[in-house]
Amino acid sequence: MHPVKLFCWHFMAYPYLPEDFDEKYDTGWVTVPNSLWDRDQARGLYQEYIDQLVYADELGFDGMVLNEHHQNIYGLMPSPNMIAAALSQRTKNGKIVVLGNILPMHLNPLRVAEEYAMLDCMSDGRLIAGFAVGGGPEAFNYDVPSPRARRQFWEAIDLVVRTWTEDGPFTHEGLEYPLRYVNAWPRPQQTPHPPVWVPGARSRETMENAAQRGYAYFLSSRSHGDQTRQAAQAYAKTMAKYDRTYSPFDFGILLSVYVSETDEQAKIESQEGIWYFLRNCLKGHLRTKGRTLTWGPGVPSTSPDSWRGFLEQWQFGAGQLGDTKDWEELDQRASIIVGSPETVRDKLLALVERAQTGNLLIQFHFGNMKDELARKSMRLFAEQVAPALREQSSDIFARDFPALSYLEPAE
Amino acid sequence: MTSSHIDINGRKVWVTEQGRGTPVIYLHGIADLHGIDAEPGAFHMALGDQCRLIAPAHPGCAASDEDEALETIDDVVFHYLRVLDALDLDRFALAGSSFGGWIAAEIAVRYPERVEKLALIGPTGLAVPGHHIGDIFWYAQPDDGVRYDGLRDLLFEGPKTEIGMAVIPDKKDDIEREMGKYKVFRFASLIGFKPPYLYNPKLRSRLDRYRNPALVMWGAEDNLVPRAHADAYTEGLGDARLETVEGCGHSLIVEAPEQIARSVTNFLNE
Numbered sequence: 001m002h003p004v005k006l007f008c009w010h011f012m013a014y015p016y017l018p019e020d021f022d023e024k025y026d027t028g029w030v031t032v033p034n035s036l037w038d039r040d041q042a043r044g045l046y047q048e049y050i051d052q053l054v055y056a057d058e059l060g061f062d063g064m065v066l067n068e069h070h071q072n073i074y075g076l077m078p079s080p081n082m083i084a085a086a087l088s089q090r091t092k093n094g095k096i097v098v099l100g101n102i103l104p105m106h107l108n109p110l111r112v113a114e115e116y117a118m119l120d121c122m123s124d125g126r127l128i129a130g131f132a133v134g135g136g137p138e139a140f141n142y143d144v145p146s147p148r149a150r151r152q153f154w155e156a157i158d159l160v161v162r163t164w165t166e167d168g169p170f171t172h173e174g175l176e177y178p179l180r181y182v183n184a185w186p187r188p189q190q191t192p193h194p195p196v197w198v199p200g201a202r203s204r205e206t207m208e209n210a211a212q213r214g215y216a217y218f219l220s221s222r223s224h225g226d227q228t229r230q231a232a233q234a235y236a237k238t239m240a241k242y243d244r245t246y247s248p249f250d251f252g253i254l255l256s257v258y259v260s261e262t263d264e265q266a267k268i269e270s271q272e273g274i275w276y277f278l279r280n281c282l283k284g285h286l287r288t289k290g291r292t293l294t295w296g297p298g299v300p301s302t303s304p305d306s307w308r309g310f311l312e313q314w315q316f317g318a319g320q321l322g323d324t325k326d327w328e329e330l331d332q333r334a335s336i337i338v339g340s341p342e343t344v345r346d347k348l349l350a351l352v353e354r355a356q357t358g359n360l361l362i363q364f365h366f367g368n369m370k371d372e373l374a375r376k377s378m379r380l381f382a383e384q385v386a387p388a389l390r391e392q393s394s395d396i397f398a399r400d401f402p403a404l405s406y407l408e409p410a411e
Numbered sequence: 412m413t414s415s416h417i418d419i420n421g422r423k424v425w426v427t428e429q430g431r432g433t434p435v436i437y438l439h440g441i442a443d444l445h446g447i448d449a450e451p452g453a454f455h456m457a458l459g460d461q462c463r464l465i466a467p468a469h470p471g472c473a474a475s476d477e478d479e480a481l482e483t484i485d486d487v488v489f490h491y492l493r494v495l496d497a498l499d500l501d502r503f504a505l506a507g508s509s510f511g512g513w514i515a516a517e518i519a520v521r522y523p524e525r526v527e528k529l530a531l532i533g534p535t536g537l538a539v540p541g542h543h544i545g546d547i548f549w550y551a552q553p554d555d556g557v558r559y560d561g562l563r564d565l566l567f568e569g570p571k572t573e574i575g576m577a578v579i580p581d582k583k584d585d586i587e588r589e590m591g592k593y594k595v596f597r598f599a600s601l602i603g604f605k606p607p608y609l610y611n612p613k614l615r616s617r618l619d620r621y622r623n624p625a626l627v628m629w630g631a632e633d634n635l636v637p638r639a640h641a642d643a644y645t646e647g648l649g650d651a652r653l654e655t656v657e658g659c660g661h662s663l664i665v666e667a668p669e670q671i672a673r674s675v676t677n678f679l680n681e
Contacts, residue, residue, distance in 0.1 A: 140549065145604040147597050148482065288556030291549070297596035298551030304471070307593050308586070316583040317557040 001397035001405065002249070003390035004352050007097060007361045008056035008378065009065035009254065012049045012083075013281050014073035015368035016041045026291040027284030029072040029137040036073075046076075048371050050083065052364075054090045055375055059382035063095030063128065065361050068102050070141040074281040081115045088123035096123050099197055099218060099361075100130025104149040105142050109156035109177055113163040113184050120188035129194040130218070131157050133206075133301065136293040137285055146301035152176045154209055157196070161213075164193040197252065202231050203306050211238040218252040218361070222286060222321050224334040228253060228355045236356075247404050248358030248397055255351070256336040256363040259380040263339040267327060270338055270377075273369030274330075278322050281367055287322025336366075341384035348385070352393050356400060412451050412459060416474070419493045425474035426498075427451065427466040429459030433679060434500055437466040438491075439595075440509025440533075441547070442566050442578045442662040445473040446595040447588055454664040457672030462504075462679060467494055469511075471598045473591065484602050484611050488517050501525060504679055508532035508664050509635075510599055510609050516644070519625075520617040529625040530675050531644060533661050535609035535636050542639040544609050551596055557581060568632040568660035578665060618647030625651035626678040628671060630659035652678075 016038045018024075025032055053064045066083050069075035077083055080098045087096050096119065101112045112131075120127040133153045139146050155174045159182070162172070168183030188194050196213070199220040200206035210217050217235045219228060236246035258274070260266035283290045293299065295310075302310070324330050330338075337347050348360065364381070365374040398405065414427040427444065429451070435458065439445045444455050445468035451459075458464045470490060471477040478490060491514070495503075505526045507515035512534025519526045535544050550561035559579045560570035567575035583589065603609035625648045629641040645653040654674055659666040 139604070143605040143607045145600050147601050151479075290555065291561075292552050292556065293549070294552075296552040297593045298548035298600075300593055300597035300600060304477075304590065304594055304597070308590060311583075311586055311589050311593075314583060317553070319556075 001394050001401065002358070003397070004357075004393035005062040005249065005359050006386055006389070007063045007065050007095070007359065008053065008061045009361045009363045010049055010053055010365055011067070011075040011281075011363060012046070012077050013277065013365070013367050014042075014076055015045070015276070017073060017276075017280050017368075022279050022283065025283070027293070028074055028280050028282070029284035029293060030140045032071075032073055032284070034071075046083075049365070050086055050090070052371065052374055052378070053087055056378060057091035057094045059378060060386070061094055061382065063097050063126075064091065065097040065099055067099050067130075068105075068132070070105075070138065072137065072284070074285065081119060084119050084127070085122060088119060088126070094126070095128050096126050097128040097197070097361075098130050099128075099199060100132040102132045102134040102138055103156040104134055104144045104152045105138060106156075109159050110163065110179060110182060110184060112156070113160040116160070116194065117164065117184060117186050117188045120190055120194050121186050125189035125194075127188070127190070127194040128197055129160075130197040130199065131160070132199050135285070136295055136299040139299045139301075140293060146299045148176075149301050150205060157198075157213075161193055161196065164188050202227070202234070203302055205303065205306070207235055207238045211235065211244065212242050214242075214244060216250050216252060216359070218254070218359070220254065222254060222256075222335045224253065224255065224351060224355070228351075232355050232357060245403070247401060248356050251355070251357045252359030252361055253351075253355060253357050254361045254363070255334075256366065257344055257348075257377070257381060258336070258338045258364070258366070259341055259344050259377045259385060261340065261380075263343055266338045266340065269373050270366065270369070273366035273373070274336060274338070276367030278324055282320075282322030286320045288317065288320050289323060341380055344381070345385045345388050348389055349392055349396075352389070353396050358393075358397065412455070414474075417494070417497045419490070419497060422470070422476045422478060423474070424470075424476070424494055424497075425468040426494075427455075427464075427468075429455070429464045430462055432462045434463045434465055434503040435679065436495075436500070436503050436505050436515075437464055438505075438507035438511030438514050439466065439469065439472070440507075440511045440662070440664075441592075441595050441599070442665050443508060443511070445469070445591075447578060447592045449473065449587055449591060452665055452668055454668035454672050457669060458675060461672075461676040465498065465500075467491075469514075469595075469598045472594050481601055484514070484517055487514055487602055488521060491518055502527055504528040504530070506530035506532065506675060507534065509661065510535050510603060512536065513609065513611070513614075516614060516618070516621075517611065519621045520614070523621045523623065526621070527623055528679055529621060529623065529648070530628070530678060531625065532628045532663050532671060532675075533630055533633055533636060534627070534640075534644065535603070536611060537615045537640050537643050538606070538610050538612045539615075539637070539639045539643050542637040544637070544640070545635040546608055547635065548596070548600060548604065548608065553581070565635045566660065566662050567666060568630070568658060572660075572666075574666055578662070615643060615647055618644065619649060622649040624678070624681070626675065627651055627653045628663060628674060629653065629655050630661055630663050630666065631655050631657045632659060633661045635661040
């Protein structure tokens with residue numbers, strides 16, 4: 001069987017916040033004042049981040065992952081497609097995963113179809129096309145009414161895929177995006193079209209819609225435990241409903257890793273970047289303290305039935321990832337895995353086996369982490385973690401998915 | 412009070428009724444019957460003693476079905492035209508609070524001949540340059556995960572008033588009340604998230620179409636809708652009187668229920 005696929009995800013955080021950011025500002029999202037942007041220090045920042053992704057390609061990662069965020073210090077890619085275009089010219093082998101374009105924030109999905117088709121051609125067919133609904137902060141950025149976002153989202157995906165697969169010109173009759181002439185040039189290089197990935201937070205609606213269309217489901221949760229396994233099982237079950245057979249490559253998860261020579265050394269080196277990430281970048285999203293915008297009645301995009309299910313298990317004031325106090329608690333959340341190559345390999349292997357996922361989307365750069373540390377961690381991972389992970393995951397998948405033996409390693 | 416469903420082309424609308432006499436349609440807001448509260452409060456009871464109160468729940472609120480096609484305030488007006496058809500009401504008095512007042516004003520400027528009297532209680536709905544309606548959506552989640560000070564400050568006289576703490580306590584509330592809050596925010600965000608927030612840029616220039624008597628009630632400490640909106644409504648409507656209520660914020664009908672009910676009934680009886 002094909003081994004687990006290992007991707008390098010870069011969020012491109014703003015790394016030059018003042019020391020007293022957490023005391024002075026209630027969020028790192030939407031209203032975090034852009035007067036904090038330091039022109040002199042930030043000069044060359046995109047170059048540094050792009051170079052790290054190019055390095056990931058040289059190290060043999062299966063791909064590079066980018067995503068879209070607006071008006072925040074967590075991720076400086078309002079347009080991930082621009083970074084993807086740069087990567088298409090500077091990388092050779094890895095997939096370019098844009099996860100994704102937030103469709104309800106785009107005036108017209110045809111533009112997304114066009115840009116993704118360009119990226120697929122420019123990268124010689126290496127694009128993985130991700131589409132996202134957008135979370136709480138995004139709703140406030142462009143004032144997108146949340147209850148309509150899902151309807152807009154699925155109409156837009158269907159229109160994009162139809163644009164790629166059906167000969168034009170054709171007319172699209174839709175409630176949200178009626179178009180008289182759909183006839184996009186260029187067409188994507190991959191046939192029938194670039195793979196489609198859809199992130200979701202375990203809601204039934206997203207699983208149903210993605211499974212029905214045969215798209216890969218990517219769990220957007222940052223913490224992993226029993227619920228990660230349950231999500232994979234739920235997706236497998238939903239696929240079966242539509243006569244599709246689950247393979248580990250239909251499901252992906254996000255996690256973060258820092259590798260160094262020893263467990264102790266890894267903590268010392270990553271400490272500053274990780275806590276900058278937890279305290280500052282997650283403030284406003286996945287941190288309870290301050291002004292959180294992630295979910296709730298202010299951004300009511302889930303159906304009332306799903307919301308009732310959420311409320312039943314909701315604990316008022318419960319801490320989130322960004323509230324993590326110490327290394328021990330961080331370890332329990334299984335979100336950020338820090339340690340020696342052996343430690344990281346064992347934990348990731350256990351995660352792959354439990355969650356039965358074939359796509360690990362791994363964040364290596366945290367907050368204000370120095371370039372040399374991010375690169376060191378990536379290199380140690382590629383040289384001392386990835387080989388064993390690939391070999392052993394291949395055996396695990398062959399054992400757990402015997403019916404899928406036709407999924408041979410790619411050349 | 413009695414509540415039942417009426418049918419609008421296969422969609423169910425939950426309507427609460429009480430009393431006899433002049434029909435008064437009441438359109439609810441957030442801290443209100445069919446919003447966070449499932450049961451009528453002192454305001455609704457007092458109004459129901461004096462007239463025939465008809466209080467429908469907006470689409471998706473309380474036990475009303477969602478309307479998948481609902482996108483704009485115009486769709487809400489058409490929804491209520493059908494509700495009025497189903498209730499067989501040709502002429503009536505119309506009252507509303509918060510964004511319910513906005514909806515009432517939208518109906519009144521389109522069908523001025525059907526609305527005999529119009530009572531607006533802390534209505535949103537207008538764009539007044541430089542005086543922006545506050546952002547209830549931003550504050551819908553607790554501050555620091557544990558306090559609703561921001562939301563209460565917008566909806567009541569201040570962040571920690573007794574009535575505010577009772578309506579929105581600093582804890583996980585009863586599931587049905589939490590659901591009521593979720594659903595009323597969901598409805599409000601459909602019509603009021605864009606443009607931000609809770610207004611129709613065209614409404615102000617249409618207010619002069621309504622010529623029958625109007626009462627505009629305003630909380631002196633309304634932190635959600637600036638006072639300039641009260642003046643804009645009063646000036647824009649042909650025959651309107653402004654009544655400012657001291658010691659109240661945006662949710663007048665729960666902050667001073669008897670007083671508001673008395674003012675509204677006096678106005679209806681004039």
